[in-house]
Amino acid sequence: MYVYDSYDHHIVRERVAQFRRQTERYLAGDLTDEEFLPLRLQNGLYIQRVAPMLRIAVPYGLLSSRQLRKLAHITREYDKGYAHFTTRQNLQLNWPQLEDVPDILAELAEVEMHAIQTSGNCIRNVTSDQFAGVAPDEITDPRPYCEIIRQWSTFHPEFAFLPRKFKIAVCGSAQDRAAILVHDIGLQLVVNDAGETGFRVYVGGGLGRTPVIGSLIREFLPEQHLLTYLEAILRTYNLLGRRDNKFKARIKILVKATGPEEFAKKVEAEWAHVRDGETTLTQTEIERAKSFFTLPQYQADAAADLTALKAEHKAFARWIERNVKDHKRPGYKAVILSLKPTGVAPGDVTDTQLEAIADIADQYSFGEVRATHEQNVVLADVREADLFEVWQKAKTHGFATPNIGTLTDMICCPGGDFCSLANAKSIPIAEAIQRRFEDMDYLYDLGDLTLNISGCMNACGHHHVGHIGILGVDKKGEEFYQVQLGGSASNDASLGTVLGPSFGRDDVPDVIQKILDVYVERRLQEELFLDTYRRIGVQPFKERIYAKAS
Template sequence: MYRYDQYDHLIVRERIAQYRDQVARRLNDELTEEEFLPLRLQNGLYMQRHAYMLRIAVPYGLLSSAQMRMFAHIARKYDRGYGHFTTRQNIQFNWIELEQTPDILADLASVEMHAIQTSGNCIRNITTDEFAGVAADEIMDPRPFAEILRQWSTFHPEFIALPRKFKVAINGAVEDRAAIAIHDIGLTLTHNEAGEAGFKFMAGGGMGRTPIIGSVIRDFLPWQHLLTYTEAVMRVYNSYGRRDNKYKARIKILLKALGVEEFARLVEEEWQDLKDGPETLTREEYDRVAAYFAAPAYAALDNIDPLAAHADSKPFANWLQRNVKPHKVPGYAAVVLSLKKTGVPPGDATAEQIDFVADLADKFSFGELRVTHEQNLVLADVKQADLFEVWTLAKSKGLATPNIGLLTDIISCPGGDFCSLANAKSIPIAAAIAERFDNLDFQHDIGDIELNISGCINACGHHHVGSIGVLGVDKDGSEWYQVSIGGAQGNDSAIGKIIGPSFSGGQMPEVIDRLLQVYVRNRVEGERFVETAQRLGIAPFKEHVYATPISKGELVGEDHA
């Protein structure tokens, strides 16, 4: 994996020194909170409902075991013993004291990590496929390009104060697991008819108040022009993007206002001044970065059936089916460690679990692991012969729930328990739904389904692209939940459609149950929930959900605040 060069070390060291001085001045009241706000946001520090939250960057979701152990250290020393993995492949700590934040950043720097550009109107953490480099369907490894973009975008002087935040995702496989269509820029590695490598270039995707699927603005861009063409897009956005209304400041609004053809024309026009300039990538530069992502020392193995020696273990078979993914190297597999055990907030991991996963990575996966945008963790290089042992160990720490891609693999933001922007709580809703459907036989019968929950319109839980999406809304000072169906991410991305009036929190498990009843009654063989919903439309679901009153009920559970 990538290691810091001299410039990375210098940038991070200088940023920590600057920030330590800024915090000292704030604590001495030499800076007002208003003056301090942009300074702390540049370092990933937010003020939440009860305390500061620090968001740490995990570039393209890739971690070493040493970096993972640093998260456990931070959780124990500076937080309340746990961290929260996010849909941006980052990690957040929700109970941080301001005066300790410079020390946290210094601790992070000791393992080549930081919190730079995890907030603010800049280019945020570049994300990609959690199986990059090992996926059986991979066209080309996207990680070198993600790293090149990271280096280029960090403190880029022209794009550090954009109209609004900016997110980039890269997919390098046949199946899009990076959700590129809902990003400001979405890139797909591909080859043209001559066999040359390049990108299909999408722009203008996003969620929030105006969810939009991105548009293709260039069918094929030679890889050498990744930076020059991206800069052209950024310049057009920086020049024409609105700054008078933050709700209309994202690139998706600009692209919609101009039209795809006009936006693409402006980009091409801007690109002519950049094309073949000094930012054009060379093979030498690509090879330099790609060398950091060289394959580990795989053993020469044959594929085996890991279930053969444990044919009588249904729990192990379930886990193999849901949590183990194909690998391009014979004899190996990728393992998804579920952070969605019933009773635990989605994406949360304790310091003990974080240390444990680092140990698993060292023993079974070349000391490396990944964070998924579905808020789980991945050991990418596990020998098939070791899968039973990995399952046994992971199960002992609550990390082997065989629910990846199933109903209780819920994606959720922290919601109103923590976030000051939220209209409603997310964690209790996720907990109530998970408890209601905590039956693996039932979940396996329902099959692949994505349930996404956001506590506000900012859509950090990606509810717009959930098979079932839940959005917290404020209704006369009370917390209510709007439900949509038919959303999807990946190759066939789609925005879900709202089924009708909102529900109380206590009604949500029954609402989900009624939606599933319609699906089971109407599905054809092999059809997933999202496919049934898109085929039938919302009418039959709406009719059944609202046919008879639903008890308002009460949400019972831990008060996470």
């Protein structure tokens, strides 16, 4: 993983000292709320419903065991003993005291972490595939390019005050696990017929009030022009993006208004001015970035026959089936630690659990973990021979729920329990669904199925692209929930269709049950939920759910 150099350390320490002075001035009354707002946002600090919220950057989801232990310490000393992994692979603290935030940032700097640009109208944390570097279907490891983008975008003076927040995702595998089509910029690594590495470039994706699937504007961008082309896109957006209405300020609105082809022409025209400029990447610089992401010391004797253990331990067999993924290195697997046990808010993790993950990573996965887009944690390099021991330790600490990819492995934002923007609570809905659908045999029969929950139209829970999406809405001061079907954030990205009128909180589990009943009745052999939905459409589900009792 990337290691800070002297410049990185100096810059981050300076930012901590700067924000400490700004916070002291605000608490002393020398800065108004309005003046402090942009300062705190670009240091990841929000003012939520009941307390400040600090969003800590986890670049492309990669964490060392040392960083995990520091996060555990910070969570215990400055918060209420737990933290929350987000869909942007970041970590949030929901209860820090404002006066403690500079101290938290100082402690993060000790382990090469920060909260810079995790909020504000700037380029946010770059996200990627949680299996980067180990996925069998990987074309090229995306992490070096993510790191190049991170270094380029951090403190970039031209892009510090964009019309609106800006999100970039990079995918290096055939299967899109980074949701690149619903980002402001989505980059798909490809290799052309000449054997050259480059990017397929998508622009204008995003969720929120106006959900849009990104548009392809360049079929092949040579890798050396990564930054110059991103610069051209950002400059075009910075110049033409709306600043009079924050709800229409995202780049997706600009791309939709101009049309993808016309927007691409504008980008190409701007690119002509910078194409061979100072930010053109040399092969030396690309190789330097790659040098931080070397292969660990894999062992030759890592393979194991687990047949007998799986026969003896049914729960272990289930865990292998759902939570263990193939690895490009023979004898190794990637293990997903589920943060979705029943009764726990999806993505929440305690201080002691963070320390346990660090211990497991040190012992079994070269001291490294990845936070996932789906709010779980991955051990990327586990020997097959160690899988049974890892499962036992995961069980002890609450990470072994064998539900990855099933209905209860849901994405869920913090909702109205914390967020001041939310119209409704998300966490109680998630728990009600978890409790209603605890039968693992039933979940496995349903097969791969994504369920995403957002507490408001900002769509932090990505409800638009869940196979089943749930959106909290406000009706005259009461919480209701709208249901959508047919979304996808993968290669076949699509936006869900609203079923119809919303439902009360207590009705949601029954509505989900009726949706699943229609699927089970109408599916063809081996057909997954999304395939059935796309074949039969929304009407059969609508008829079942809104049918009047006789």
